[in-house]
Amino acid sequence: MNVMWRTLLFFFLARRRVRREGRVEPRAVTTIRLTTLPTDIDILRHMNNGRYLSLFDLGRWDLLVRTGMSDVMKKQNWYAVVSAETITFRKSLELWQRFDVESRLLGHDDRAIYMEHRAVVNGEIYASVIVRARMLKRGGGTVTHEELFAAVGEPDMIPDIADWVHEWAVASALPSTRQPAPSEWRD
Known part of the structure; x- marks a missing residue:
């Protein structure tokens, strides 16, 4: 639940930044500052590998709000879903460690939008994720790139x-x- 509260907080902070500083260009790198909390760590006393993806969502919301994309999505009754992501870890984030989440739009292909998020400490990358997201319509169907x-x-x-x-x-x-997707393990 704490990520939900963090999401609401960063959504509010992103809106406030737009009011104060204006929108950013779609190619901009946006940055938010976070701290590794006790609820983020695992038994090895560093950030849990699954928590990175949840915290990178905060960076994605910041990017969507600050570019104005979230307003368009709300107006058009669209929403984005992550269809794939891959993460690479380089160093561990420790308890109470401050770090930045840097986010940027990488581009698109005929079906999806691609983003990159990084966990950065003092200019050094600790982890990086590539995200593939699709835009969907609440009434059903996929948002085409022409519509977007x-x-x-x-x-x-x-x-x-x-x-x-x-x-x-x-x-x-x-x-x-x-299409069917049976769970069949191969030897």
Whole structure:
């Protein structure tokens, strides 16, 4: 539940920053400051590996609010879902350690939007995640890129997704929800 309270807090703080500083460009790197709390650590006394993904969500909300994308999503009755993510750990975050979550939009392909989040301490990367998200309509269906860019404009200077990100997206994909996906283990 504490991540829910943190989410509401950072959503509020992002809105306040927009009022004070204005919106940021879609290609901007946004930063929020966090502290590793007792509820974030595991038995080894460092941040639990699953908690990173929850805290990176805070960075994603900050990015969506500060670019104005959350307003468009609310107006259009859209929402985003994470369809895949991969995380790489380099160093552990310890109890009470302050760190920044840096977030940026990497780009898009024909079906998804890609973002990167980093846990950074004093300019040094501790962990990094690549996120693949799809935009969905509350009434059902997927938001096409044509609909998305008609609503928000196509961001300038967004590079093509790196080949390895496309390969990862294909390799990690599960079957569509309209296809069977039996849990069968192979030897």
